[in-house]
Amino acid sequence: xxxxxxxxxxxxxxxxxxxxxxxxxxxxxxxxxxxxxxxxxxxxxxxxxxxxxxxxxxxxxxxxxxxxxxxxxxxxxxxxxxxxxxxxxxxxxxxxxxxxxxxxxxxxxxxxxxxxxxxxxxxxxxxxxxxxxxxxxxxxxxxxxxxxxxxxxxxxxxxxxxxxxxxxxxxxxxxxxxxxxxxxxxxxxxxxxxxxxxxxxxxxx
Amino acid sequence: xxxxxxxxxxxxxxxxxxxxxxxxxxxxxxxxxxxxxxxxxxxxxxxxxxxxxxxxxxxxxxxxxxxxxxxxxxxxxxxxxxxxxxxxxxxxxxxxxxxxxxxxxxxxxxxxxxxxxxxxxxxxxxxxxxxxxxxxxxxxxxxxxxxxxxxxxxxxxxxxxxxxxxxxxxxxxxxxxxxxxxxxxxxxxxxxxxxxxxxxxxxxxxxxxxxxxxxxxxxxxxxxxxxxxxxxxxxxxxxxxxxxxxxxxxxxxxxxxxxxxxxxxxxxxxxxxxxxxxxxxxxxxxxxxxxxxxxxxxxxxxxxxxxxxxxxxxxxxxxxxxxxxxxxxxxxxxxxxxxxxxxxxxxxxxxxxxxxxxxxxxxxxxxxxxxxxxxxxxxxxxxxxxxxxxxxxxxxxxxxxxxxxxxxxxxxxxxxxxxxxxxxxxxxxxxxxxxxxxxxxxxxxxxxxxxxxxxxxxxxxxxxxxxxxx
Ligand code: SF4
Numbered sequence: 127x128x129x130x131x132x133x134x135x136x137x138x139x140x141x142x143x144x145x146x147x148x149x150x151x152x153x154x155x156x157x158x159x160x161x162x163x164x165x166x167x168x169x170x171x172x173x174x175x176x177x178x179x180x181x182x183x184x185x186x187x188x189x190x191x192x193x194x195x196x197x198x199x200x201x202x203x204x205x206x207x208x209x210x211x212x213x214x215x216x217x218x219x220x221x222x223x224x225x226x227x228x229x230x231x232x233x234x235x236x237x238x239x240x241x242x243x244x245x246x247x248x249x250x251x252x253x254x255x256x257x258x259x260x261x262x263x264x265x266x267x268x269x270x271x272x273x274x275x276x277x278x279x280x281x282x283x284x285x286x287x288x289x290x291x292x293x294x295x296x297x298x299x300x301x302x303x304x305x306x307x308x309x310x311x312x313x314x315x316x317x318x319x320x321x322x323x324x325x326x327x328x329x330x331x
Numbered sequence: 332x333x334x335x336x337x338x339x340x341x342x343x344x345x346x347x348x349x350x351x352x353x354x355x356x357x358x359x360x361x362x363x364x365x366x367x368x369x370x371x372x373x374x375x376x377x378x379x380x381x382x383x384x385x386x387x388x389x390x391x392x393x394x395x396x397x398x399x400x401x402x403x404x405x406x407x408x409x410x411x412x413x414x415x416x417x418x419x420x421x422x423x424x425x426x427x428x429x430x431x432x433x434x435x436x437x438x439x440x441x442x443x444x445x446x447x448x449x450x451x452x453x454x455x456x457x458x459x460x461x462x463x464x465x466x467x468x469x470x471x472x473x474x475x476x477x478x479x480x481x482x483x484x485x486x487x488x489x490x491x492x493x494x495x496x497x498x499x500x501x502x503x504x505x506x507x508x509x510x511x512x513x514x515x516x517x518x519x520x521x522x523x524x525x526x527x528x529x530x531x532x533x534x535x536x537x538x539x540x541x542x543x544x545x546x547x548x549x550x551x552x553x554x555x556x557x558x559x560x561x562x563x564x565x566x567x568x569x570x571x572x573x574x575x576x577x578x579x580x581x582x583x584x585x586x587x588x589x590x591x592x593x594x595x596x597x598x599x600x601x602x603x604x605x606x607x608x609x610x611x612x613x614x615x616x617x618x619x620x621x622x623x624x625x626x627x628x629x630x631x632x633x634x635x636x637x638x639x640x641x642x643x644x645x646x647x648x649x650x651x652x653x654x655x656x657x658x659x660x661x662x663x664x665x666x667x668x669x670x671x672x673x674x675x676x677x678x679x680x681x682x683x684x685x686x687x688x689x690x691x692x693x694x695x696x697x698x699x700x701x702x703x704x705x706x707x708x709x710x711x712x713x714x715x716x717x718x719x720x721x722x723x724x725x726x727x728x729x730x731x732x733x734x735x736x737x738x739x740x741x742x743x744x745x746x747x748x749x750x751x752x753x754x755x756x757x758x759x760x761x762x763x764x765x766x767x768x769x770x771x772x773x774x775x776x777x778x779x780x781x782x783x784x785x786x787x788x789x790x791x792x793x794x795x796x797x798x799x800x801x
Contacts, residue, residue: 143649144525144625148763152770153742157396157410159370159417161478171770201526204559204625205763206742207461208368209477230529230561231461235477238491289353289493298351301491302379302483305356308347309384312488315347315358316385320590322361322449323580324387327590 129297133221133242134267135194137258137277138184140169145198146205147232151214153206164210165217185218189262197251197258197266198225203232212236222268224275224284226251237290240299244268246275250282270295334600337453337566338497338532341472341597345455347489354491360454361471362389362484363440364427366396366418367744368459372481373421385488386426390449393418393432394439396744399707399734402432411745425485438710438736441465441678445549446712448578452567452594457484462678462760464555467564468548469571470597472532474561495562496530496606499599501537504614509795511688512547513680513758513778515539517619517629519551519611520558525627528560531606534599535565539613545574546684553679554760557626566598618794620665621762621776623653628762629776630665632793638662656764657773658752665791668775672755673704673786674767675731675779677741680758681709685779686717689758690725692783692797698730699789705747706731707739731786743768756785 155167173183180186196215202225203211212235215223222242236243246254257278258264267276268284270291275282293299320326347356376383383389396411405412422429430436430443437443441462444450452470457463461475480490502515533555540548548565555563572591575581582590617631630636636654638661639647654661659668675689686708698704706726708714714736717723723733740747741759748768749755755767755774762774775791784794
């Protein structure tokens with residue numbers, strides 16, 4: 127698996143706090159048996175009106191096409207556990223999301239598919255937001271090894287749960303192969319612990 | 332040495348090992364799946380050439396996309412039909428039990444688990460759905476996971492998870508008449524905030540919680556996630572054991588005593604230490620209604636909608652955004668707010684006691700002209716029980732539609748949707764923008780009794796006025 131130490135690119139600001147996963151990807155786009163095509167449905171109801179005509183939205187602006195870093199507010203990704211939300215962001219070409227804070231399940235889901243989510247102190251986030259708004263062509267760099275976000279000659283320390291940072295920089299963000307290593311012990315636990323319908327409480331006496 | 336919380340005890344018996352990342356590899360006793368978040372996971376397994384490791388620990392139901400007005404197949408929506416067929420294919424190919432439509436066991440995943448006795452104290456339980464916290468009502472550690480983690484559980488019966496801190500929430504005193512479990516959890520979320528629970532498991536206790544039925548405890552645990560807590564639980568007690576006894580997948584008679592003895596030992600020790608403790612006075616809680624676009628934006632029915640002009644800047648902006656979307660006037664009482672739709676159902680409040688509470692208000696009354704009202708039982712079993720009691724007749728005679736079991740208008744992935752900027756009062760758990768199927772649709776969350784009262788009045792009213800009149 128690819129180690130993710132640094133990501134960089136042009137950025138786009140999605141303003142507002144508490145953006146929930148219903149807004150990131152409306153429920154009707156969950157009606158599919160693959161994740162294909164989710165990128166186009168990202169923020170659909172905010173980007174398009176009921177007739178499918180584009181609205182005023184940062185993701186619709188010509189100068190923001192091709193952006194790969196998303197700058198958001200606080201509490202991003204609250205609500206439903208749908209992985210469709212980070213999948214849509216990733217499939218729309220984003221490699222990282224920078225915000226003040228993230229909802230727990232969203233953060234976990236994102237990290238596990240290699241979408242980097244890092245936080246900045248509110249002050250630094252404010253500076254970054256303004257700078258991105260003023261510099262559509264500007265590059266933002268998220269450096270997980272150095273623990274900083276760099277833009278326009280500035281440096282801001284980033285926040286990320288250490289376990290997640292480790293997982294990303296060591297290329298172990300998808301834990302499946304590591305989980306599979308312990309199957310002997312897991313099978314032994316399955317034998318030992320009660321199972322629904324199968325019981326097993328008598329054994330534990 | 333200080334005692335342990337239930338969370339710690341369960342974690343310790345289920346931790347397979349520590350991963351290099353510092354997360355724990357956690358053994359999962361019960362995995363529940365449904366049609367929306369599982370097909371991609373099975374697809375990933377197929378690509379990797381991996382089998383389902385322990386199919387006897389996974390159970391499936393279909394809830395999110397099933398139509399609730401007709402059970403005839405093929406469904407009117409071909410995508411919905413494709414999803415249910417994919418689930419049938421995946422479960423039968425892998426030896427997983429499916430509670431299919433018409434089996435008598437189908438229903439919303441968080442209603443079905445407990446009613447079948449799959450949900451047991453001390454279990455670790457996961458499902459690709461954030462309201463998995465519901466199962467914590469039984470003293471289980473239950474949480475929602477993403478689809479890639481559904482894949483992990485199918486392949487290994489484990490997930491990688493960071494360990495949470497534990498916050499004890501004591502709800503003391505006695506609830507006043509007309510106040511329900513829904514009001515308790517809306518009060519807790521309002522008090523601690525929609526992000527207050529991040530990084531925590533919530534342990535609910537105190538006199539009010541102890542006096543609650545299992546169905547009420549499920550309502551409370553269900554909405555833990557709306558307060559930011561991925562896990563919410565109640566220590567198992569006699570109420571828990573009595574509920575489980577004799578259920579199809581619960582421990583059989585010859586094991587029952589052993590099971591109960593084990594469950595008793597799992598409850599948090601009296602001297603357990605918590606990362607945080609919060610005290611809530613239950614006697615101060617009144618019936619709640621939300622006015623905004625997240626479940627923390629809630630007020631009691633006799634309060635007024637907040638006025639951003641009276642708030643500090645950082646709070647004012649969110650309030651302004653919410654009021655604009657909801658088309659509500661600042662400073663006005665929520666009582667008297669007109670409604671278009673009334674919805675009784677969902678994994679929060681779609682159980683028998685919820686239907687009874689709504690029916691009690693509706694008996695001998697009629698839904699107001701112009702209001703569309705839906706009652707959707709949480710499972711086929713709930714529907715059967717309600718019909719045996721004649722509740723379906725009460726709903727129908729009042730002017731409600733009586734539907735088949737499913738998630739329905741909680742998230743409107745089936746044909747039950749709001750239209751345009753319709754405003755609904757709903758016994759579900761989320762009032763996010765567009766949640767009920769129309770990008771401009773508006774949702775007021777409340778208890779089933781409050782929903783029934785509003786359906787009759789055509790506007791938000793205090794259910795206590797209805798109950799007093801009896
Ligand atoms: S009833 Fe609503 S919240 Fe519950 S599982 Fe269904 S869609 Fe999710």
